[in-house]
Amino acid sequence: MRIPVRSKREPGIYGPNAVSFPAYVTGFFLVGMPLVVITIFSFLSRGDFGSGVIRKFTLEAYRTVFFETDLMGNSSFNFTYLHIIGRSVLLAFTVTLICLIVGIPTAIWIALQKKSTQRVLIALVTIPFWVNVLARTYAWMLLLSEGGLFDKLGSPVLLYTSWATFIGLTYAFLPFMVLPIYASAEKLDRSILEAAFDLGASGWRVLIRIVIPMIRFGIFAGIAIVFIPALGAYVQPALLGGNKVMLIGSLINDQFGESRNWPVGSALAVLLLAMTGLILLSTRRRKLEFAS
Amino acid sequence: MRQRAWSVSNLPIIRPMGVSSLIFLYLPLLTVLIFAFNKSEDATTWGGFSTRWFSTILDNTDLIRSAKVSLSIAIPCALIAAMIAAGLAIGMGRATGSVQNVLRALVNAPLVLPEIVTSVGTLAFFSQVGIPLRYGSLLFAHVVMCVPFAFLPIRSRLRDFDENIFEAARDLGASSFRVMTKISIPLLIPALLSSGLLSFIISMDDFLTSLFVSGPETTTLPIYIFGLLKLGASPEVNVIAALLLIIPTLGLLVGITWTATRRRSNEARHQ
Amino acid sequence: MVDDSGWADLVISGVSKSFRDPKGAEVKALAEVSLNIPSGEFVVLLGPSGCGKTTLLRSIAGFEKIDAGYINLGGTRIDLLPPHKRPVNTVFQSYALFPHMTVAENISFGLENEKIEKREIKSRVAEVLELVEMRALSERKPSQMSGGQQQRAALARALAKKPKVLLLDEPLAALDLKLRKTMQIELKRIHRATGTTFLFVTHDQNEAMALGDRIAVFNSGQLVQVGTPFEIYTAPTTEFVANFIGESTVLTGSIDSRTFTGEGVKIQQIPNQIADGSAKKIIIRPEAFSLFSGKNSVGQLRIKEIIFAGDALEVLLASSTGHEVRVKSDVSILAQLSVGNEVELFVDAAQIGQIN
Known part of the structure; x- marks a missing residue:
């Protein structure tokens, strides 16, 4: 005797399924809908009095980002916005790279300590992460300003330059890089390293051929969670860079504030969203390659 | 401990890099801490030890008001976010429906999306639906931001338990509701506390979402401080920054010590 | 639960169950398994790991939904019921004691789920603790007990519900050899004392021989032979059974x-x-x-x-x-x-x- 399969839904193992409903409702309305709304806004026209939009479909916002039209009506690439986007990508890339160079050895170093030391060191890496980002940014204002510690030590005054933004971002996101890499390095089987040394490999070879490949998923995760927020950063460029150099975060902020062009702001946000999606996909695909 | 054939120093650069990282992470924080006790009127030049600037911030009514606004959001936000996150972790079980996967991805999206995108999105959504930018809208904007973070400790604690425990409860005749109230929630209490603490700190710290979604009467502490920072360094800001550093750090240290003692006493009991 | 022995036969008929492996391929965990178990019998499901014996046990408990076939207990179809509505109870390999409850609380948890009087609960808890010789440890938490003690507590917890069938999923696997032997004798005593049907999963042929009134041998999702330990040993019907139970020369x-x-x-x-x-x-x-x-x-x-x-x-x-x-x-x-x-x-x- 055969009977058909019943509902495929697993009964809640920890409790009724229904209690996850509030999370789904808030997720749908307060995360999903806003993403839909800005996507729609990016295809609408600018409101008459600056703020808001009027419901008329147009590609104007995207055209503004990519092209400019001269008095004769000829279109050409508008490099102002493209420059800003390119500069933001370059900055985020450099920050990620430096975080990698510093973060990978740091995470491995921590993971190879004994357990109790590991806990202390991880707490030390985590604490700055919980200190208000404004306080952390301010610390660098204090160090890099005219008359600040670095000035007194003879360094040029870096505050309100791109260097300051770069330092501030690296500082803010280094813990983001160390933590996921540590999480995979901690699972490293020490006997594998011992075996590599036993087979006569040099320290560098063990690091590059054994350790780094084994912690690559931590590294991919670290790249994603540093690059993405660095790309959309607002606080550090505003306070340390003095908003002298426009980046995509401040540009979006301006479109929703001073410049009052919500469609353009939305179009920029959609572009940032698309870039985020690309990064997430490319760091995740690696995992699938390994699995198959 | 057993003597090992190799030591950490066999791997090149990891020790110097690790030590430099810690210096890099703590040098700025120490500077802020020290300069909060600076006597001088000049924020960046050391003029001797004094606690004089600490008293001035108590007279700063704008600062106090914005701190109250932040607390009035962060406290309920922590409670609501921990509850919603616990509901998600408990209710989703091992379910793998595709609709649920999409919804869960949305709930977790604030973890990975640049905050500037979610915050302008929220502003656009509120304006489109006609929700005024008041206390409630800001509170819920904070809640959705905190839920994915609050979810992490709860989920990982649930995963730590043997799934058979929950099956055993069903097997012994408990409805799924009773499994939740008698087994899941009691076992989750420590995780719920860390979720709440996590959400509280995130809400207190948040700047960008608050910047876009707050109205005139909901100026939070970070928004107020951002305004001050735009004007540059000052002795008063030194003190505020130092407090922003000390308070969560102390909170964290208390939390870490508490879990460490618990772990130690648990380990002792297992022996 | 009312003791209606004679009517409490467990009938497993044409039960099939497939899983998808991580690559998406279909794996048949149970292929049209049929088995009748008269009330009060001690039946051992024996087979190598991944043979489907645990899946069958979990299907009877209600943790797996079967794709085809049916499971009857005492004349009532139970495979459509959720796990908490089935008159069977499980002893898990990992014991699965509630870590935040004492032994006594663990045992009364199951009884509180049926609307049983407080006094009745107390006496039943005392009764089963007596049965498994755990009276002295009733106020201990699981973390304060040895593996063997946790095993007895898990057994008591399941037996307190007076199940029509007690399902035991490799309950002795985590114990050392000596303790395992002791517990085997204990289980036989408890089986005789309660008269409950025991359905015991193991991959250990010696354990199966020692415990079962009958042994059901599984291999890759199929029930290959059912019989008393003597029949299975002396007259295996397939080469698999011949080699899995004891050693033999096949010519x-x-x-x-x-x-x-x-x-x-x-x-x-x-x-x-x-x-x-x-x-x-x-x-x-x-x-x-x-x-x-x-x-x-x-x-x-x-x-x-x-x-x-x-x-x-x-x-x-x-x-x-x-x-x-x-x-x-x-x-x-x-x-x-x-x-x-x-x-x-x-x-x-x-x-x-x-x-x-």
Whole structure:
């Protein structure tokens, strides 16, 4: 005797399924809908009095980002916005790279300590992460300003330059890089390293051929969670860079504030969203390659 | 401990890099801490030890008001976010429906999306639906931001338990509701506390979402401080920054010590 | 739960269940399994890991939904009920005690789920604690007990519900050998004392032999043989069963006028129940053979390996075609054996069985 399969839904193992409903409702309305709304806004026209939009479909916002039209009506690439986007990508890339160079050895170093030391060191890496980002940014204002510690030590005054933004971002996101890499390095089987040394490999070879490949998923995760927020950063460029150099975060902020062009702001946000999606996909695909 | 054939120093650069990282992470924080006790009127030049600037911030009514606004959001936000996150972790079980996967991805999206995108999105959504930018809208904007973070400790604690425990409860005749109230929630209490603490700190710290979604009467502490920072360094800001550093750090240290003692006493009991 | 023995037979009929492996391919965990278990019997589900025995147990408990077939208990179909509505209880391999509750609280949890009076709960908790000899530890938390004690607590918790069928999922696997032996005897005592149907999953054939009134042998999702331990051991119906339970020599060849020829050996006086024919498989247990002396000579075979097992000798012989023959012998002949020499092999033909 055969009977058909019943509902495929697993009964809640920890409790009724229904209690996850509030999370789904808030997720749908307060995360999903806003993403839909800005996507729609990016295809609408600018409101008459600056703020808001009027419901008329147009590609104007995207055209503004990519092209400019001269008095004769000829279109050409508008490099102002493209420059800003390119500069933001370059900055985020450099920050990620430096975080990698510093973060990978740091995470491995921590993971190879004994357990109790590991806990202390991880707490030390985590604490700055919980200190208000404004306080952390301010610390660098204090160090890099005219008359600040670095000035007194003879360094040029870096505050309100791109260097300051770069330092501030690296500082803010280094813990983001160390933590996921540590999480995979901690699972490293020490006997594998011992075996590599036993087979006569040099320290560098063990690091590059054994350790780094084994912690690559931590590294991919670290790249994603540093690059993405660095790309959309607002606080550090505003306070340390003095908003002298426009980046995509401040540009979006301006479109929703001073410049009052919500469609353009939305179009920029959609572009940032698309870039985020690309990064997430490319760091995740690696995992699938390994699995198959 | 057993003597090992190799030591950490066999791997090149990891020790110097690790030590430099810690210096890099703590040098700025120490500077802020020290300069909060600076006597001088000049924020960046050391003029001797004094606690004089600490008293001035108590007279700063704008600062106090914005701190109250932040607390009035962060406290309920922590409670609501921990509850919603616990509901998600408990209710989703091992379910793998595709609709649920999409919804869960949305709930977790604030973890990975640049905050500037979610915050302008929220502003656009509120304006489109006609929700005024008041206390409630800001509170819920904070809640959705905190839920994915609050979810992490709860989920990982649930995963730590043997799934058979929950099956055993069903097997012994408990409805799924009773499994939740008698087994899941009691076992989750420590995780719920860390979720709440996590959400509280995130809400207190948040700047960008608050910047876009707050109205005139909901100026939070970070928004107020951002305004001050735009004007540059000052002795008063030194003190505020130092407090922003000390308070969560102390909170964290208390939390870490508490879990460490618990772990130690648990380990002792297992022996 | 009312004790309606006689009506509490467990009937498993045509049960199938498939899973998807991580690559998405379908894996049949149970293929049309049918099994009748009369009330009060101690049945052991035996098989290698991944053979479907645990899936069957979890399907009866309600943790897996079966794709086809049905499960009846006492005349009522139970496979459509959620786990908490089924009159069966499980003892998990990991014990699965609630870590935040004492032993007594663990046991009363199950009783509180049925609207039972407080006083009744108390007396039932005391009763089962007595049964498993855990009275003194009733206020301990799981983390304060040894594995064996946790095992007894888990057993008590399930028995307190007075299940119609008690499902035991490799409950002794985590215990060391000595404790396992003690617990096996305990389980038999408890089974007799309660009269409950026990359905016990294990991959350990010795445990299965020691415990079961009947053994159901599983292999890759199929129920291959059901029978008493004696039947399973002496008359395995397939080569898998023959090799999984105990050791044996399987020979393929032809039988003609009560003589088997094949794999380089010739055996006379084949029992009458094994019909003549070609491509026949016969199975001979190691203890059916003897060396040097006996009634029915198989001929001279070369010694391949000698394994001293304390109370017995295991001798591996090779036939002229190289086929391996396993012999269990008395240790007294050890001095007469050496690897590479030939020795005369005898067999007690009455113990020869046939497999398909």
